[in-house]
Amino acid sequence: MLSWKLPRLLNVHQVPKVFHEDSIICGYRSPTCSATACVLSLFQLTNETLNIWTHFIPTWYFLWRLLALLSSPGSYHDPYLWPLFVYLLSCCIYPLMSTCAHTFSVMSTQARHICFFLDYGALSMYSLGSAIAYSAYIFPDRWVNSTFHLWFVSWAVFNTIISTGMSCYSRLGLPILHYNQHQIERFPEEARPRLSKVLRVTAFAYPYLFDSIPVFYRVFFCSGNDCTHNATITMHIWHSIFAFLTGFLFATHLPERLAPGRFDYVGHSHQLFHVFGVMGTYFQIEALMMDMNLRKTWLLAHGPVPTLSGTLGAFFSAMATSLLLIAVFSWSLYWKPKEQEKRK
Template sequence: MSDSGSSLVPRVSFACPALCLAPLPPPSLPPTLRDVDVPPLFRDRFVRSGYRPVGVAWRCYVLSLFQIHNETVNVWSPLLAAVCVAMRFTMFAVLQGGGILGFRLQGPEGQGFSVDASSLPLVLYAVSAVTHLSCSAGAHLLQSHSDPAHHSLVFLDCVGVAVYQYGCALALCVYTPDSTWKQSMLGQVFLPAAAVLAWLSSATCCWVELHFHQQHPLHRKLCQVMPMGAAYLLNISPVAHRLATCSWPSGAALPLHVLQVVLFPLSAFFFSCPIPECFAPGLFDFIGRSHQLFHILLAVCTLVQQEALFQDFLWRRPAVLREFGEAWLLMACASFPCLMVCCGVTAHAGWRRRRG
């Protein structure tokens, strides 16, 4: 009787269910494809393999950050550069102190804030560099999802390029030039001209995306390179003038400026010319092709330029407010978000036209 009664008592198990102990399966990503297996919009000239399939879940493109495909280098090089720019700027801000972030405490009790206008252009430069590099990495990571996503992300990348161009122009205008360049006609119209050329670069790149693709490679590259080249020649003019006159008081920033002047045209060359993949189609699909070299060189150029601006900032900071005036600096910095809005509106108009 007791045996039969005990058999009716439910047994309680304290063992963990098998589901709790089983490891989660690793996320599976679709394999890469040949160029003939993806639509023409997503193909690059002389690149035969390594394409991600179009139209799969967004999660797959995000996770493809850790997958080997033909955009891996194009994603990681600007992404790592953006992290390095942000970390290096943070270290510089902490070590230098005294309002390097554009704001500082004031008053005998340390209460209240005031804007440190002399450091704001450097802050905006760092913001522009991180914005540009992040937009570039995001565009290359996600653009294979669909036709609308491709065009939207390219437009976003164009805005990032324009923002970076103007951020460079603003910082170089304040920290790098000497008095001779500032008093010249070019120095007087520098910032307005830089803003116009930055917007024109963004608008032209969006227009190219609407009208040309790989079937018109020469027209496409010419329309992209010409406004960017004009903006670069303008932006680098204060550096070129000082290199020509050798008017740096110390040699700390001089080699850095020389290096950035060398690196940017070299990166532009690889952006414009499909070398070396044109000589061996398919051999440089995953590493070594021109657009990857362009991103690597541009990332290094950005890091070198930031270091050069740090040196110029430390040298010029005591005289910046006296030479430019706080009102002029604040107005010049206020033009930065205005340019961002103008470029964003232009890109949005292009996106709406593409959808229509």
């Protein structure tokens, strides 16, 4: 009979510092797991198991929403739907990349960094997908065709590239060669964790706040007949609440910081961060689709027509640039100067 031998779990003192999670004591997988062991650990309760499943299951829901859009008659040829397609594609990418990152990040130190570089890049692409959809459907009537509106997606592409670069830098830094000592000095996450955390939070918070400017204006500041107050406002508020909770949990590491070791397997901040993030995305999808349907006639008459270059073109050009940045940071993990090799 075929039997599965599940990987042995370790505590925080048995794994290298780069694998440590704040206030998580037990439930670590071996930092040299094989790909097969990583997959088998999905069916074992570790401190990463729920991190994986809380994003793996929603990936299929978001994929179902994307396929439902693609299967609707004429969707390929309707420019009005292209921003929604790009957005739903980004909703599928970010939880899938997160699932893969948490699953395979214990194969080696280098694999851990590369996995989370890809995870951060996917989050940046989700921010861009949101911006493209917001530009098409969310802007209040009085801002449509304004200079800010016309440059909104271009600025979001720039933010995506900065977000990917900053988040990768916060994890690894760049290799700096000191020729006098013939050594490489890095700025690793474990050396200066507070600065690393600040950089990473900034890398994700700034694009979100920029993307949400038209939403915040509609919900909290705008008054008058051209503010686009409609049934979607409640959905936008719920999305904002879950987005705030997601950022709060990511930055504070609560509740495990209050009781280290108590929430190692169930209930720690990263699990809640995943759940609230997915819930925020759900309300965001509902708000976008409601605005898209309720405002269709007005937007087609008064707003700019979405273009391939402003939707798919912007998305995939930013993706290519982000992948190039990730490749540079990944290459730096293996790069050694000739002087250091000769010395060895």
